[in-house]
Amino acid sequence: MKALVYCLVLTGIVACGPPDSASTGVATDVSAAAGEAVKNISNGEHKSMDVSEEACAMLEDGVVSELFGVNPAQVTYKRSIPVKRAGHVLCSAMWDFDDKTEREAAYNESIQEWGRGKATGKKDPMPKPPRLSANVSITLMNSQFDSAEHAVADLESSVAYLEKGITVTVGGKEYEKKTEFGDWIDGVGDKAIFTDKGELLVAYNGSRFAVNVAVSDDPGMDREQAIVLAGHLMENF
Numbered sequence: 001m002k003a004l005v006y007c008l009v010l011t012g013i014v015a016c017g018p019p020d021s022a023s024t025g026v027a028t029d030v031s032a033a034a035g036e037a038v039k040n041i042s043n044g045e046h047k048s049m050d051v052s053e054e055a056c057a058m059l060e061d062g063v064v065s066e067l068f069g070v071n072p073a074q075v076t077y078k079r080s081i082p083v084k085r086a087g088h089v090l091c092s093a094m095w096d097f098d099d100k101t102e103r104e105a106a107y108n109e110s111i112q113e114w115g116r117g118k119a120t121g122k123k124d125p126m127p128k129p130p131r132l133s134a135n136v137s138i139t140l141m142n143s144q145f146d147s148a149e150h151a152v153a154d155l156e157s158s159v160a161y162l163e164k165g166i167t168v169t170v171g172g173k174e175y176e177k178k179t180e181f182g183d184w185i186d187g188v189g190d191k192a193i194f195t196d197k198g199e200l201l202v203a204y205n206g207s208r209f210a211v212n213v214a215v216s217d218d219p220g221m222d223r224e225q226a227i228v229l230a231g232h233l234m235e236n237f
Contacts, residue, residue: 056091058236059138064093067228068136068215092137103130134215136229151203152191158201159193188227189234200226204234 056079065072080090110127117124145151165178180196189204199212213226
C-alpha cells in the first residue's frame with residue numbers, strides 16, 4: 001500500500017506546524033509553508049487533494065474487532081468527505097456500548113432529579129450526558145517525508161507551534177487556539193506524544209499518523225489502547 005503521512009486535525013486545524021530548526025537541526029524547508037497553511041485551512045481556503053481509498057482499509061479491515069473485542073456487525077464505519085478543507089481523510093469506527101440503555105436510563109433519572117431540585121431553588125450543575133458509544137479514528141494525509149528525521153522534525157515543530165497558539169479569524173472576530181501536550185512517549189514509533197484531548201501523534205519511518213481511541217470511561221485505558229492501535233498501524237507500512 002502506498003505510504004502516507006498522517007496528520008492530526010484539531011478542531012479543524014491540521015497539526016502540522018512550521019519546523020523549529022534550532023531544536024531539530026533539520027532543514028527549515030520541512031514545513032516552511034505550514035504556518036500559512038494552518039491559517040488557510042482555518043479560513044476554509046485549503047484546496048482539496050486526492051487521498052488513496054486504500055488508506056482507510058487499515059482501520060476497516062478487521063482491526064477494530066481484533067483489538068477491541070467488538071462484534072463486527074455492531075461497528076459502523078465512516079469516512080470524511082475527501083478533503084475539501086485540509087487535504088485529509090478522517091476514518092472512524094463507532095459502536096454502541098453494551099449498557100447503552102442503562103446509561104440512558106440513569107441519565108434521564110438524574111436529569112429529572114436535577115429538574116426537581118432546580119424547581120426548589122437548588123443551583124446544582126446540570127448533569128452531563130453520558131458517553132453512549134465507542135469511537136476509534138485515524139486521520140490520514142496524502143503526503144510523504146523524505147526521511148524519518150524529517151517526519152520527526154515536522155512532529156516536533158507541530159507541537160511547538162500549536163503549544164504557542166494560533167489566532168484564527170471567524171466572522172470578523174479573532175480567536176486564539178492552543179493545544180496542550182503531554183510528555184514525549186518512549187518506545188512508540190520514532191517519536192510520539194498525546195494531546196490534551198487524547199489524540200496520539202506519531203512519527204515513524206518517514207510517515208506521520210494520529211489515532212484517537214475513546215472506547216471506555218477511563219482515559220488512561222483509552223490511551224493505552226491508542227498505543228496498541230498505533231503499533232498495529234506501524235506493522236502495516
